[in-house]
Amino acid sequence: MEKAFLVYKNGELVFLGDKTEYKLSQLTKNYQGPVFFYNLDFVRARVQQMQSALKDVRLFYALKANSHPDVLKVFKDNNVGVDVVSGGEIQHAIKNGFRYQQLVYSGVGKTRKELELAIQNxxxxxxxxxxxxxxxxxxxxxxxxxxxxVVFRINPDISIQSHPYIATGLKDNKFGIDTGQLLDVIEMAKRFSSSLSVRGISLHLGSQMLEFSSLKDSLAKLKPLFLKLRSEFPECHRFDFGGGLGIHYEKQDLESEGKLLKNYSEVVFSELTTLTYDIPGLEIQSEPGRWLVGHCGVLISQVQYVKKTPHKEFIVLDSGMNHLIRPSLYEAYHSIHSLKKSSESTKKYDVVGPICESADFFGKDRDLPEVKQDDFIVVSDCGAYAATMSSDYNLQDRALETSSARL
Ligand SMILES: Cc1ncc(COP(=O)(O)O)c(C=O)c1O
Incomplete structure (x- = not known):
């Protein structure tokens, strides 16, 4: 799977798998409501691609991106751990066959109850x-x-080129420990030396990074802090550089994403290799989410009305920001297709949902072949931060989720 992964064949949209092609029209038989479909061949290929690019880096998949059991099984089978951010995610990971010793627990608001679960186990x-x-x-x-x-997540106060809501490494953000507080942290950890084991340092700059100079600067900034920690705590031997590798939403270009991964790994290794020489047994870890699963999913929904006004033409779907909030929340772009392509000629539509908010849209002024009531629309790249961020706002039902393992 190097090039296009969602293509029309005989006028119908198919999702390419390893050896199989998944006809998306299969998912509209006995249609009960909007459905997320995940292509597991795609996830498998991405995991293996990342494991070979980030050789010797231990991966912890960020479960918040997509927590569907079939998706998690791919990670489990490929010996990938998980990054979790709540008691609910811890329990979900355990229920899906992961061990506590495969979990990295992040998040700024850990409660006593959640911590008890983590510490006890x-x-x-x-x-x-x-x-x-x-x-x-x-x-x-x-x-x-x-x-x-414990590992100290450091806030390096370095910005990335991404949407401000998904940047996390600036001093104004709630995430991580300010570098100026490291000495206080060290002092406190020493006071609790019988109940804390300081294992290392971590970083997460934010999501959807397509350029890595900030990552390089942050790794460079964290290295001396890591060495300082090591001088205080001999058991400190882990360097976790977080997640954040981005994908292209505007185009299907897996080849260029392969290059992106290569540049990313070069930055990581150029900064961290010196540490591996000096520190035998150094463990390098990462917490990727979006890059692994972003493209694996589509959201299929049905046209309820084609609404024409003197100003616009709207496609009103039975799915909206309640299932996929990224366009409303971040003005994120998702490409939109009709399931069946009857002609090459197109019309401009605003593609909107049923929710009582003007922010409830998947795309504006999109070119699509002429669409009729009851046709099906496919929104691509819904594998990450889609179903996991959905709600039942307006008391709408959640979308179903299924995968290629169940076809
Ligand atoms: C602590 C942490 N690690 C990893 C990730 C995964 O990021 P991404 O999906 O961009 O790779 C996130 C996502 O927000 C995160 O908060």
């Missing part, structure tokens, strides 16, 4: 995001008679 790593969180973990571990594995 000797989770692989808790990414600590603040001084009061460290204190809570230290005190709780002591009470529970445990030694928690």
């Amino acid at each position: 000797d989770i692989h790593q808790i990414n600590v995001e603040s001084i009061p969180e460290l204190q809570r973990i230290g005190e709780m571990s002591k009470t529970l008679g445990k030694k928690a594995n």
